[in-house]
Amino acid sequence: MAEVKLIGTSQSLNCIRIEWALKLKGVEYELIEEDLLNKSPLLLRYNPVHKKVPVLLHHGKPIAESHVILEYIDETWKNNPLLPEDxxxxxxxxxxxxxxxxxxxxxxxxxxxxxxxxxxxxxxxxxxxxxxxxxxxxxxxxxxxxxxxxxxxxxxxxxxxxxxxxxxxxxxxxxxxxxxxxxxxxxxxxxxxxxxxxxxxxxxxxxxxxxxxxxxxxxxxxxxx
CATH class of the missing domain: 1.20.1050.10 (Glutathione S-transferase Yfyf (Class Pi); Chain A, domain 2)
Incomplete structure (x- = not known):
């Protein structure tokens, strides 16, 4: 089972930017393609507040909202930093x-x-x-x-x-x-x-x-x- 999963859709920039970040960090992940016209129980379970993609699952723990996810990725995997130190x-x-x-x-x-x-x-x-x-x-x-x-x-x-x-x-x-x-x-x-x-x-x-x-x-x- 993948340690990192991404619930998203390939048309959404909010989702693609998370894929970019994971790839820049060299993090392996599983992409779970979401149908936004027929939202899955998985999405509704892990993002019950906004019911939107992307959602990052790391060891089964969900993180939602793309900017928040980017910062989480940056703080979790320290190589190739995304945010400056200053x-x-x-x-x-x-x-x-x-x-x-x-x-x-x-x-x-x-x-x-x-x-x-x-x-x-x-x-x-x-x-x-x-x-x-x-x-x-x-x-x-x-x-x-x-x-x-x-x-x-x-x-x-x-x-x-x-x-x-x-x-x-x-x-x-x-x-x-x-x-x-x-x-x-x-x-x-x-x-x-x-x-x-x-x-x-x-x-x-x-x-x-x-x-x-x-x-x-x-x-x-x-x-x-």
Whole structure:
């Protein structure tokens, strides 16, 4: 029986970033693929609060929420540290990780799902303003973690493939190489890493995933009285 198990799904960046961390640490694990349209008793048992993936099982003990899991992995397996030792730098990595997840991803998704019109154009502008803030954080560096991939790189790892999929589904272009040269270069460096590349799902799979989600959200918007 595997010492480490991951309940997740290959379309979810929150899950893939955990796989990246485990692979960077050289930790063997068993992936338990979850059907989010028909949640398993296993998921509901180990994450009864949020009922979401990912969930890491280590010696049968569950850890939920991707940022929490990343820190648990980093503290449990000390090789190839993800977070910097300096307290200030650690706090900054956490701050920008939260910014990416709570502001940037939702900003991009908003720009993608809205139908053509003034509201969509405003959302596109807002998303690009958020990406410009991230651009400043990566200027002059190979990775957000410096010369090696670390915590913030894994969290922002949605940009190379997931952002492209959302752009395609939403018929938009946000990450222009001319406007965001540093982010674009970082994306190329990140996705070229063999460990990262190994876990990235095909573009078509992500496009289908976002097509379903955006179509569902649009249908809910239409149904509102």
């Amino acid at each position: 307290p200030y730098e650690r706090s900054m990595a956490r701050f920008w990780a939260k910014f990416s997840d709570e502001k940037c991803i939702f900003g991009v998704y908003e720009a993608a799902w809205l139908e053509e019109g003034e509201e969509k154009q405003k959302a596109i502008q807002s998303a690009q303003e958020l990406l410009a803030i991230l651009e400043k954080q990566i200027e002059g560096k190979k990775y957000f973690g410096g010369e090696v991939i670390r915590f913030l790189d894994l969290v922002v790892g949605w940009i190379p493939r997931w952002l492209n999929a959302m752009e395609e589904v939403g018929s938009i272009k946000l990450l222009d190489a001319e406007r965001f040269p540093s982010l674009h270069e970082w994306s190329q460096n990140f996705i070229a890493n063999p460990v990262i590349k190994e876990c990235i799902p095909p573009q078509e799979k992500l496009v289908n995933y976002f097509n379903f989600g955006i179509s569902y959200r649009r249908s809910l918007a239409v149904a509102k009285p």
